[in-house]
Amino acid sequence: MAKIINVIKGTKDILPQEAGAWQKLEETALEVFSKYGYHEIRTPIFEATELFARGVGDTTDIVKKELYTFEQSDRSLTMRREKTAGVVRSFIENGMSRLSPPVKLWYKGPMFRYERPQAGRQRQFHQVGVEMFGVKQPAADAEVILLAVNYLKALGLNDLEVEINSLGCPACREAYKAKIKEVLKPEFENLCEDCQTRYEKNPLRLLDCKVESCKAIFEKPEIKKVIQSDFICEECAVHFSTLKSYLDKTGIKYVENKLLVRGLDYYNRTVFEIKSNNLGSQNAVCGGGRYDSLVRNLGGEDTPAVGWAMGMERLNSLLPEVPVSKIDAYIVSTSPADAFELAEELRAAGKSVEFDLANKKFTKQLEKASKVANYALILGEDEIKANKVSVKNLETSEQKTVSRDMVLSLI
Numbered sequence: 015m016a017k018i019i020n021v022i023k024g025t026k027d028i029l030p031q032e033a034g035a036w037q038k039l040e041e042t043a044l045e046v047f048s049k050y051g052y053h054e055i056r057t058p059i060f061e062a063t064e065l066f067a068r069g070v071g072d073t074t075d076i077v078k079k080e081l082y083t084f085e086q087s088d089r090s091l092t093m094r095r096e097k098t099a100g101v102v103r104s105f106i107e108n109g110m111s112r113l114s115p116p117v118k119l120w121y122k123g124p125m126f127r128y129e130r131p132q133a134g135r136q137r138q139f140h141q142v143g144v145e146m147f148g149v150k151q152p153a154a155d156a157e158v159i160l161l162a163v164n165y166l167k168a169l170g171l172n173d174l175e176v177e178i179n180s181l182g183c184p185a186c187r188e189a190y191k192a193k194i195k196e197v198l199k200p201e202f203e204n205l206c207e208d209c210q211t212r213y214e215k216n217p218l219r220l221l222d223c224k225v226e227s228c229k230a231i232f233e234k235p236e237i238k239k240v241i242q243s244d245f246i247c248e249e250c251a252v253h254f255s256t257l258k259s260y261l262d263k264t265g266i267k268y269v270e271n272k273l274l275v276r277g278l279d280y281y282n283r284t285v286f287e288i289k290s291n292n293l294g295s296q297n298a299v300c301g302g303g304r305y306d307s308l309v310r311n312l313g314g315e316d317t318p319a320v321g322w323a324m325g326m327e328r329l330n331s332l333l334p335e336v337p338v339s340k341i342d343a344y345i346v347s348t349s350p351a352d353a354f355e356l357a358e359e360l361r362a363a364g365k366s367v368e369f370d371l372a373n374k375k376f377t378k379q380l381e382k383a384s385k386v387a388n389y390a391l392i393l394g395e396d397e398i399k400a401n402k403v404s405v406k407n408l409e410t411s412e413q414k415t416v417s418r419d420m421v422l423s424l425i
């Protein structure tokens with residue numbers, strides 16, 4: 015026998031019995047996002063490497079080690095690691111800034127990152143997300159947060175907690191960065207290796223370090239005081255408090271978290287995360303924020319933007335399994351020709367119907383019918399002669415013989 019070829023480490027098949035759960039995530043997305051006026055966008059899986067380098071900024075860890083990059087015809091191409099850069103590229107390239115704002119887009123699909131596979135982290139993973147372009151007012155931030163909460167609720171995830179923070183604008187953030195560097199300077203040697211790198215390039219990103227020794231440093235009173243200080247300027251503060259007043263109005267529970275900075279460098283003002291307490295443990299299921307400078311950085315006109323993404327594997331792990339659905343009817347017949355005819359008739363009328371293509375024994379066919387269908391349609395020699403069908407309800411075992419044109423009304 016030939017050698018078996020296995021799936022690549024860090025990737026996974028979504029098998030037929032799992033597909034129902036994925037379809038539910040996607041169908042619910044279409045349903046909920048449409049209510050808010052969002053339209054789906056599908057962009058290519060790979061793009062010019064430069065897009066990701068410029069999009070997320072050279073300083074992040076992502077660009078350094080997590081991208082799948084390859085050469086083709088002297089061009090460096092990269093598999094998307096997230097979708098925002100590709101959506102922004104398409105927004106610019108297709109002149110969407112000329113449309114009357116806001117431009118509201120949503121997406122779903124596979125993303126790729128090269129990292130050590132571990133529970134719940136794959137190299138090919140899936141995200142669903144939204145991006146809204148053209149509105150600088152905090153109502154846009156509030157709407158995308160509401161949209162995320164309502165999507166999660168529609169999926170059946172309750173007990174949600176929204177965390178929000180404001181990273182300020184470039185003007186007010188610089189002073190904050192400088193203060194953080196200053197207060198952490200005496201602790202530099204005690205910071206983890208990643209934090210030591212971030213210290214120069216983007217000190218804000220130190221704050222979401224998950225290493226315990228770093229977290230302990232940020233808890234020291236004199237350091238905590240600086241981290242928790244209100245650094246944002248008047249305009250940023252008004253934006254943030256207006257956002258909070260909208261959330262209050264809609265009854266969304268939220269908490270402010272000054273340590274919430276999100277992984278990417280391009281965020282400004284609002285950042286947020288949504289956690290779910292489903293199944294006992296707390297899990298972050300959604301992350302997003304405002305990125306007013308990204309469109310300009312990628313060569314477009316100055317366009318404010320806000321959005322979020324959710325990991326679909328994580329969502330799936332929190333939701334109950336969706337059972338594989340049964341078909342409407344299975345035809346049990348001694349005559350494939352007659353079965354073909356009846357099956358096509360019923361399919362054309364909108365029913366899901368199967369029959370035994372291999373023409374196995376009657377009892378085998380009945381056995382199969384009871385496993386996969388709600389009704390068995392028995393088409394034996396007597397029935398065929400009389401132009402009738404015996405319709406058996408496989409749940410109640412009730413059976414009656416009716417004329418062929420009655421079948422549709424019974425299943």
Ligand SMILES: [Zn+2]
Pocket residue numbers: 182183184185186187246247248249250
């Ligand atoms: Zn500001």
Ligand SMILES: [Zn+2]
Pocket residue numbers: 205206207208209223224225228
């Ligand atoms: Zn650290």
